[in-house]
Amino acid sequence: xxxxxxxxxxxxxxxxxxxxxxxxxxxxxxxxxxxxxxxxxxxxxxxxxxxxxxxxxxxxxxxxxxxxxxxxxxxxxxxxxxxxxxxxxxxxxxxxxxxxxxxxxxxxxxxxxxxxxxxxxxxxxxxxxxxxxxxxxxxxxxxxxxxxxxxxxxxxxxxxxxxxxxxxxxxxxxxxxxxxxxxxxxxxxxxxxxxxxxxxxxxxxxxxxxx
Amino acid sequence: xxxxxxxxxxxxxxxxxxxxxxxxxxxxxxxxxxxxxxxxxxxxxxxxxxxxxxxxxxxxxxxxxxxxxxxxxxxxxxxxxxxxxxxxxxxxxxxxxxxxxxxxxxxxxxxxxxxxxxxxxxxxxxxxxxxxxxxxxxxxxxxxxxxxxxxxxxxxxxxx
Numbered sequence: 001x002x003x004x005x006x007x008x009x010x011x012x013x014x015x016x017x018x019x020x021x022x023x024x025x026x027x028x029x030x031x032x033x034x035x036x037x038x039x040x041x042x043x044x045x046x047x048x049x050x051x052x053x054x055x056x057x058x059x060x061x062x063x064x065x066x067x068x069x070x071x072x073x074x075x076x077x078x079x080x081x082x083x084x085x086x087x088x089x090x091x092x093x094x095x096x097x098x099x100x101x102x103x104x105x106x107x108x109x110x111x112x113x114x115x116x117x118x119x120x121x122x123x124x125x126x127x128x129x130x131x132x133x134x135x136x137x138x139x140x141x142x143x144x145x146x147x148x149x150x151x152x153x154x155x156x157x158x159x160x161x162x163x164x165x166x167x168x169x170x171x172x173x174x175x176x177x178x179x180x181x182x183x184x185x186x187x188x189x190x191x192x193x194x195x196x197x198x199x200x201x202x203x204x205x206x207x208x209x210x211x
Numbered sequence: 212x213x214x215x216x217x218x219x220x221x222x223x224x225x226x227x228x229x230x231x232x233x234x235x236x237x238x239x240x241x242x243x244x245x246x247x248x249x250x251x252x253x254x255x256x257x258x259x260x261x262x263x264x265x266x267x268x269x270x271x272x273x274x275x276x277x278x279x280x281x282x283x284x285x286x287x288x289x290x291x292x293x294x295x296x297x298x299x300x301x302x303x304x305x306x307x308x309x310x311x312x313x314x315x316x317x318x319x320x321x322x323x324x325x326x327x328x329x330x331x332x333x334x335x336x337x338x339x340x341x342x343x344x345x346x347x348x349x350x351x352x353x354x355x356x357x358x359x360x361x362x363x364x365x366x367x368x369x370x371x
Contacts, residue, residue, distance in 0.1 A: 004366065017358060019365045021345065028348070030370040035348065044348045049243045052367055054326065055343040055355075056334075064366040067340045071359055074338075080366050109362055121338040128335060136325035137312030143240050144314050144323040152228035160314070176371055186371035 003082040005040045016109045018042035021052040025146050049143045057129040060172040060205040074118045079206035100211045138168035172205045231319050240323040258299035
């Protein structure tokens with residue numbers, strides 16, 4: 001999160017806000033220290049029930065929407081990285097992210113509707129994922145699982161999180177959040193297998209970055 | 212294979228097991244809110260006191276029906292009934308009418324309702340940002356409507 005604070009400071013526009021939502025059933029205990037380390041001045045939300053992801057039909061993190069002064073979405077559902085990141089060293093190093101998103105964001109904040117990166121309502125609605133009855137029901141099941149987890153009832157939490165995963169198999173958020181209950185964590189072998197299947201089936205967990 | 216990662220592995224099972232509501236009341240979950248109802252009725256369905264409707268989903272009972280913003284759902288005997296002089300509103304029948312999914316754990320007495328699709332229709336039609344209400348880390352309620360007049364980047368992340 002330090003990266004978004006830097007971007008926020010560079011933009012430094014009183015009519016621009018960042019709402020940064022941690023999709024974390026672990027709550028403040030899990031997300032709070034990471035927020036604090038960034039010393040952020042933007043709006044920080046610990047979104048235990050994934051309200052933001054559900055509202056905008058996101059299936060993975062980091063995802064985002066640009067919303068203009070009139071409440072209209074002008075871009076949505078892209079892998080939202082402020083820069084290219086690198087993990088590891090040498091042959092083991094992997095990189096992710098890009099260096100084009102932040103300049104595009106800054107261009108939009110400066111130029112508004114005249115920015116070349118603003119998309120039409122038609123393009124935006126075409127990029128919004130559908131949210132079927134079953135996917136909405138998955139949200140309800142997921143939140144029921146969260147309540148049980150918060151009350152220390154892990155077995156029941158798993159029952160409802162599993163229902164959520166089955167009702168909305170496109171949600172990487174649900175898969176990875178569920179895996180946090182396991183010893184291998186959210187990026188272990190199971191996750192890698194699931195993501196391999198996800199990609200091989202031609203599904204996208206972000207819209208292709210069109211910048 | 213990537214190494215297993217979790218920022219705070221000690222938080223996998225962080226909480227002591229506690230009953231959800233030891234006093235026998237009913238819990239309703241809706242859009243991040245947890246509402247405890249001390250008075251409910253019904254068998255398979257969830258009947259609530261009409262005055263509790265607003266604090267659950269924002270709808271108000273008016274002469275035209277159950278209303279939210281410019282939407283009013285006409286009432287019928289199934290939705291609003293009277294038993295032994297007490298009025299009850301059938302929240303599950305209302306949800307079904309609105310095609311609003313719900314999940315119940317009857318053993319624990321918890322009903323979890325998804326978002327009402329009609330509240331989100333403008334996003335799919337003309338790209339208007341959906342309503343949402345969340346609480347920030349300072350305790351302030353943040354609503355989409357409060358952001359009017361400003362550009363906003365709404366971005367998600369996670370610790371996991």
